[in-house]
Amino acid sequence: MISSTEMAVVDENAEALGVPRKQLMESSGNAVASVVRDVADPDASVALVCGRGNNGGDAFVAARFLSEYDVTVHLLGRAETIATAIAGENWTALEAAGIDTREVRDSAAFDLGDPDVVVDAILGTGVTGALREPEATAAKEINAAAATVVAVDVPSGVDADTGEADGTAVEAGHVVTFHDRKPGLEHVAADVTVADIGIPAAAERVVERGDLLRLSRDPTAHKGDFGEVLVIGGGPYTGAPALSAQAALRAGADLAYVACPESIAGEVQGYSENLIVEALPGDRLAPSHVPRLTELAVGMDCVVVGPGLGDAEGTLEAAASFLSAFERTAVVDADALQVVPALETEATLVCTPHQGELEAMGGETASDPDERAQLVSAFAAELGVTLLVKGACDIVSDGERTRLNRTGNPGMTVGGTGDVLAGSTGAMACVLDPAPAAALGAYANGRAGDLVVESNGYGLVATDLLETLPRALWPDETDR
């Protein structure tokens, strides 16, 4: 089962992996034609009723595969208004091939005739609200016809996620849907064929730029809507918590706080006026700080625990005690990872170890990449956390789904890149579920590093990543 958002992610990831959408459209159209052949007599007439989006585009392709039938293609609207280039190209190919095509300029001009089979390609996953005209009239005429109806992807007018229709919807006997079942089809009384359209398995397994579609920004957003992150870190180190908190801001969080020992608070603040610094008495995190940390954490969407904390006994005790009483999402990094295996907590944890830290936590590793991914998945399930295991290929798993991230480069072995990753993952966790947050945190960090190396060569430092994180997460066309 796949939601329309997830389908859009997978589709864009396939494109990033070298399988362009036009190729998928060719497979989709072929799959539709194959179901039409199953239901149509050899001398049948087939009417394809097409909208101006890619759902219609699938049917333009299908028409090319159905040359043995008496085929008519009805386009709802003018050809100049076809919404996508790939659908437009497939329309032009139909006209060039001399296939019977008709443009329906207004609903009164729509004449379905009396076909044996209707292909409903008015709208697919792109539908919003009730069908407008001429789509609504076309749907009514399809429903009034005696024909066998084959719907492309979903019956037009039906929401692929919910199965609900906001007004008229096509009633189809058959649905050809692509790649995986859509939840809305559970509520539709039709035979459903799921067609494999050649989306590579890697489009689901590998984190790619399609995953960025999860980060839509509502233009009416208010301050705080994208999250407030608290970084608990520092003591023996000053840079690490500052890097994490700045990364959270660069990755879209609205406010970033650092709670750190007062011995370094001035330095942390000195790195950036964008941070809100809370000084804790002393020079190391200690159990006596836990009540204040718990108070501070109340208003936060995510807490990042660990950057630069060190592993003094009282520090680890404080980290464990804070996390055991915490009930929302925390990213745990660096020395604080040690406390996770013995921890009992209601909190949702995202842990970001490298190989060495993973092994120190009790996790196993293997040289074979698939085996390594399986071990990470099993360990995530055992701990009940989301693991982001850093490496040349990062592995992200919540024990149910495992993703691989391949962005990043050897320049990123420099100090501080892990602190940036923890902070950007914290920002992602404010707006996304833990597993996609970790996956995008890893993707963005590596992509930011790749952008730096592309323009400067090696010799990158962690602060460079802060500058390129926004481009990694919100690329413009030139970054693709």
Ligand SMILES: NC(=O)C1=CN([C@@H]2O[C@H](COP(=O)(O)OP(=O)(O)OC[C@H]3O[C@@H](n4cnc5c(N)ncnc54)[C@H](O)[C@@H]3O)[C@@H](O)[C@H]2O)[C@@H](O)CC1
């Ligand atoms: N991985 C994928 O996502 C793939 C998608 N494909 C096809 O592409 C379809 C999605 O294509 P699109 O995103 O172009 O969307 P659609 O073709 O479903 O519809 C988009 C168009 O419909 C219009 N529209 C939206 N709501 C309307 C309403 N209530 N009344 C009238 N017009 C309305 C929009 O303005 C837009 O022009 C899928 O359903 C599937 O058939 C396939 O080609 C292959 C792969």
Ligand SMILES: [K+]
């Ligand atoms: K449809």
